[in-house]
Amino acid sequence: MSVPPRVALVTGSSSGIGAAIARALHADGWRVALNGHRDADAGAALAAALPGATYVDADVSAPDDARRLVRETVDAHGRLDAVVNNAGIARRIPHDDLDAVDDAFWDLVMAVNLKGPWNVARAARPHLAAARGQIVMTGSIAGFTAAGSSIPYSVSKAGVLHLTRLLARALGPEIRVNAIAPGYIETPLTREWQPLREHVVAHAPARRLGVPEDVAGAVVGLMGMEYVTGAVLPVDGGLSLL
Numbered sequence: 170m171s172v173p174p175r176v177a178l179v180t181g182s183s184s185g186i187g188a189a190i191a192r193a194l195h196a197d198g199w200r201v202a203l204n205g206h207r208d209a210d211a212g213a214a215l216a217a218a219l220p221g222a223t224y225v226d227a228d229v230s231a232p233d234d235a236r237r238l239v240r241e242t243v244d245a246h247g248r249l250d251a252v253v254n255n256a257g258i259a260r261r262i263p264h265d266d267l268d269a270v271d272d273a274f275w276d277l278v279m280a281v282n283l284k285g286p287w288n289v290a291r292a293a294r295p296h297l298a299a300a301r302g303q304i305v306m307t308g309s310i311a312g313f314t315a316a317g318s319s320i321p322y323s324v325s326k327a328g329v330l331h332l333t334r335l336l337a338r339a340l341g342p343e344i345r346v347n348a349i350a351p352g353y354i355e356t357p358l359t360r361e362w363q364p365l366r367e368h369v370v371a372h373a374p375a376r377r378l379g380v381p382e383d384v385a386g387a388v389v390g391l392m393g394m395e396y397v398t399g400a401v402l403p404v405d406g407g408l409s410l411l
């Protein structure tokens with residue numbers, strides 16, 4: 170009897186890091202459920218390129234949409250073994266320019282980056298528990314260094330790292346919960362972020378920019394570590410050591 174493929178839902182996988190994670194999991198034998206918001210064409214195109222994959226447009230910051238995303242994933246694939254909570258937004262705002270941070274941005278970045286993973290985790294919990302599955306969060310080194318694209322973004326990612334630890338404790342032994350913390354990774358989100366790019370190449374121990382495949386490889390590796398839960402793995406070429 171053949172073993173059914175394990176199913177992974179990757180939020181924010183229509184672009185950048187999430188798309189690379191989806192491709193890497195597919196190459197590792199997973200059945201992949203893709204998600205994004207406002208870039209449905211790219212998400213559908215990637216799903217079409219990965220046999221067995223599906224794409225659902227859903228806003229993870231909205232609890233109803235997060236529940237629908239999980240429901241449609243389980244309806245399509247019959248099970249759910251892993252969630253990669255990767256969807257996120259950012260905007261570059263100098264940390265000392267407090268007036269440049271409008272209230273709407275604070276609310277949006279917390280809703281998408283922090284409440285989104287909570288919404289999806291809560292909706293997915295019964296399915297993940299049944300499968301003795303796992304959650305991986307895309308945090309950021311901005312969540313534990315005094316740096317990052319903006320203060321609200323960094324605070325949202327600090328919340329994601331603590332949410333990781335809290336959920337790991339609350340959801341064991343059925344569900345493992347870990348996080349990766351990327352440094353500077355070249356994606357559509359960050360491509361124009363000068364002079365940070367030069368700083369990374371000149372000073373980070375790895376002396377190069379990160380690419381989405383660097384993060385995807387770390388996620389696949391972390392997902393295979395069965396005795397690891399509540400951990401945060403920096404994937405930053407050593408940038409957070411500076």
Ligand code: NAD
Pocket residue numbers: 180181182183184185186187204205206207208227228229230255256257258259281307308309310350351352353354355356357358359
């Ligand atoms: P990206 O802009 O290329 O991709 C973002 C993805 O999130 C897209 O698929 C988009 O559709 C999706 N998304 C946005 N809002 C959403 C919502 N409300 N609901 C569902 N999906 C939504 O960005 P990226 O650089 O690939 O970033 C992916 C993740 O990695 C984010 O959480 C980001 O904070 C984190 N991260 C990125 C870097 C970096 O240097 N690029 C560094 C650290 C952490």
